[in-house]
Amino acid sequence: MAQQGSSSGIAVRGASTRALSSALRGAGMSSDAGQGMDVDGGIGRTRGGRHRRSEARSAGNPLDQSGRHRPGKDTPYSKPDGKGSLSSRIGAVAGSSSSGGQAPARGAKGKRNINPRRNPEGTPDVLRDTNPKRAQxxxxxxxxxxxxxxxxxxxxxxxxxxxxxxxxxxxxxxxxxxxxxxxxxxxxxxxxxxxxxxxxxxxxxxxxxxxxxxxxxxxxxxxxxxxxxxxxxxxxxxxxxxxxxxxxxxxxxxxxxxxxxxxxxxxxxxxxxxxxxxxxxxxxxxxxxxxxxxxxxxxxxxxxxxxxxxxxxxxxxxxxxxLNRIVFPLERKPVVKRTEEERKPLAAVPFSFPFDVVNTFKETDSVESTVMSFCQIFFTLFDNNRTELVDIYHPEATLSIAANTLPSRSAQAADVSKTRSSRPAPVSFEQWVNLPGRNFFRTCTTIEQRTNTLKSPMDREALLTWWKKVPRTRHPITDASKWSFDSWYFDDNNDRISAVIQGEFEELPSGTYRSFTRTFILGAPPAGSAAAAKQYPCIVLSDQMVVHSYLGTGSFDSKSSLVQPDIAIVPPNGAVLDEAGQKALLIKQVRARTGMNDAYSEMCLAQNDWDVERAVANFQEIRGSIPADAFV
Missing domain, CATH: 3.80.10.10 (Ribonuclease Inhibitor)
Structure with a gap:
């Protein structure tokens, strides 16, 4: 610190302003003691800045024991004398204004402002209804x-x-x-x-x-x-x-x-x-x-x-x-509400699988041939040339993909050992989840985001850009055992076909195998369209694809069966029926397990004291001697 000239021309440079101010106050000198005092430099350069505002704030206020200026009772930051509530203080201010003093400024909501610095006088009252006629x-x-x-x-x-x-x-x-x-x-x-x-x-x-x-x-x-x-x-x-x-x-x-x-x-x-x-x-x-x-x-x-x-x-x-939108009419079955008494006989009826689960369901041969021809073209193009695949969609069709990430493992081969050590490392679903796809709980929380997950050939460039983000695939086109086709007419006019296709594909370039379920709504190609010119058997009106971890073909191949000759689902105990109802229930159980008609099933039960297990065992022993009319 250097002192130049007399006290009327003090200049202090390179020091902390706050420390300097404290030192001056400790020496009994105020900021206006010298006429030409200049404090400059350091982190608190105060020429025309904060120090002058501090001077204005501290003017007329005495020092406390710590050497700081405290605002007096007459400043806007102090409470009025007396212990009053906020409402009483507002009333006091209002009373003082009505007694001839200057009225305080009003706030934005029309209340009197006890702090005029926040809303100074003249602030427009934009939120307060100033029209008493409207209120009336x-x-x-x-x-x-x-x-x-x-x-x-x-x-x-x-x-x-x-x-x-x-x-x-x-x-x-x-x-x-x-x-x-x-x-x-x-x-x-x-x-x-x-x-x-x-x-x-x-x-x-x-x-x-x-x-x-x-x-x-x-x-x-x-x-x-x-x-x-x-x-x-x-x-x-x-x-x-x-x-x-x-x-x-x-x-x-x-x-x-x-x-x-x-x-x-x-x-x-x-x-x-x-x-x-x-x-x-x-x-x-x-x-x-x-x-x-x-x-x-x-x-x-x-x-x-x-x-x-x-x-x-x-x-x-x-x-x-x-609006030009593809709408599918759905017939909803009416909800039938039954009383507890009406449900008891239904709950007491045994259930057996009437036919086995097979890998293909077809309504007619023509439906099957149409779907098979479509799949041959569609999945070949999906694997090799998705740009050309656009022509097989209706211009207003919708496409979507969702990933089911719940299964924890995916396989890289058809046969996977059950031992954990020989399982391949899982491949992430990140590419499928971030398409964006219709994984609503992960990426889509708004209507706009969910709408954007529905793609359409109406915006060809956006669809092709989206398809580039979909991982490349290789479907086993030549192996029929790895596919399941369910197809039927979607409406009564036989204009549309619903096809649910399950299978697997190899994801490229990772080489992992994934299972998928794809649901199509198919229709006839419009006359003059590109699909008709290429002689496609049908076009896609709706395409929903769900990708899973590899699940194999056990759910639909011929190796597993749900129908067994001696297996029936028997109702739980507790169904209250009379004697005739109980006998009718036992007859149905034996008929379901043996294939005999009601008369022979009743005869078999009567000869075995109405014990189902004994009746079925007796049936197995004498099965070769039972006449053919017992199974009619």
Whole structure:
């Protein structure tokens, strides 16, 4: 430290500012003792910086025992005198302002701010409703709505809006004569209460819906909806809606559609729950502001359609236009609910396998020949030329791959020793899991990610890029014992074939063997298509592939059998039947194990004191002498 000139021109360089300040305070010198004091250098260069702010903070405040300046009681950081709560302190500040002092600044939510430094005077009150007239209108609306809810007139008005069973027209509510007469603002009005929409949907559910007759079609067109927050409770109150019309509403953003989704769907989860319109198949948004603005952008139609479909993946009709999607009709068997008494006789019936498990199931010979011809072409191209394989898919087909990583080992040969020491080292499924594939619990947590795992020839380049990430394979095309084919007609018109193919392949270049299950939906090649020109027997409408660790062929080859002549699954003890029912049960057991008809089975049991095991043993002893009519 060097001293130049008199005390009015002290300059200190190269020292720590804080240490220097403490030393000066210890010497009884303040920062303004010298008129030209300059502290520079070190880690605390203070010319015009923190030291000057420290001076301003410490001005007028005495030193404490540690040599530091403590704020006085009159600073904004100190509590007011007396032991009062926060509310009492706010009241004290409010009282002082009303007594003639300057009013403290208001915060963003309209409360008086006891710390004016955070929100200085003049901060705009953007979040506080400064329009007392609107609050008065909403209060009046609450009163009017409560008044009409006490009577049945509003229910009759709702019934007049039903134009067909399950079809409700709630469009153009701002121009409705009854609402105008009662002075009730509809949900789309800017001054309507925030819960008026919930009241309407709940009232519709309780008034118009009956068991087995829900509201399935709802029109909310021309209701001046700028935002859809009034529809947040609609999926909870009317969950069975299949068609929803929101056309001619000035909806500002597509993000407003989140109000029609459940909480999980809003976060991107694919699972549906309470508050989800899982039955929605038709949606109309014609005239919505965000729709018209999106359609003006480059590729706006695709962007708009994708944005809506990712929120409602079950849509089939959008804005009155049928979407080009492959849909497979599924016939679901009705759920039969039986009482405990009805289940007892069913549980008491023995079960035996009626036929053996075989490696091929075919509905007809024509189905089998079509599937076999298809597999010869498909798996040869999948192993050698996947670029040419694109032509065997329908343009709107979907493809997906998932990896079942639960089995811990994979084999590098067909016969694997059971000893642990001779097993080959396991090969990781990392390439299959990171495709991305449909391993939802590993890599896919949002609807967008799960949608991206479905590939389609519509985007040829993306499909070929994805196929390059799929490991190369070599299928045993010439060895029929390593394949299992199950094929049948998918629909009553015999237009589509379902084929489930199980087998194995060698993964390249690792050389490990893996098992797979591949499910195809096949259809006839369209006229004029590349598949028809190449004379392919059929094209793929859907392709689902699941890769496993090597499992062998034991589940479908001829070496293993589930059907044995003397094996039957007997019901557990505890089935309560009368004597006739018990005898009928024993007769069925003997018939299942011997193949004899009911008359000879009953005769065999009667001669062996109704003991099944003795009857079966006796049957084996005299089997050669039993007449042929016993097996008819």
């Amino acid at each position: 209108v909403q209060s009046q609306q609450h009163s009017k709505l409560n008044e009409v809810l006490r009577g049945d007139e509003i229910k009759e008005w709702l019934k007049s809006r039903v134009i067909a069973p399950g079809v409700l027209d709630m469009s153009n509510l701002p121009g409705d004569a009854w609402l105008q007469e009662k002075g009730i603002l509809p949900p789309g009005h800017k001054d309507a209460p925030v819960n008026v929409g919930h009241v309407f949907w709940k009232l519709i559910s309780s008034t118009l819906e009956t068991p087995g007759n829900p509201i399935t079609t709802l029109s909310l067109a021309k209701n001046e909806f700028n935002t859809l927050h009034q529809l947040a409770k609609l999926p909870l109150c009317l969950p069975h809606i299949r068609a929803l019309d929101l056309s001619d509403n000035p909806i500002a953003k597509s993000d407003e559609l989140k109000h029609l989704q459940s909480a999980g769907e809003q976060k991107g989860k694919a699972s549906t729950g309470a508050g989800s319109l899982k039955s929605l198949t038709e949606l109309k948004l014609n005239g919505a502001r965000f729709r018209e603005e999106t359609l003006l952008r480059p590729n706006g139609a695709d962007i708009y359609q994708h944005d809506v479909l990712r929120r409602f993946p079950g849509l089939l009709i959008l804005d009155g236009v049928q």
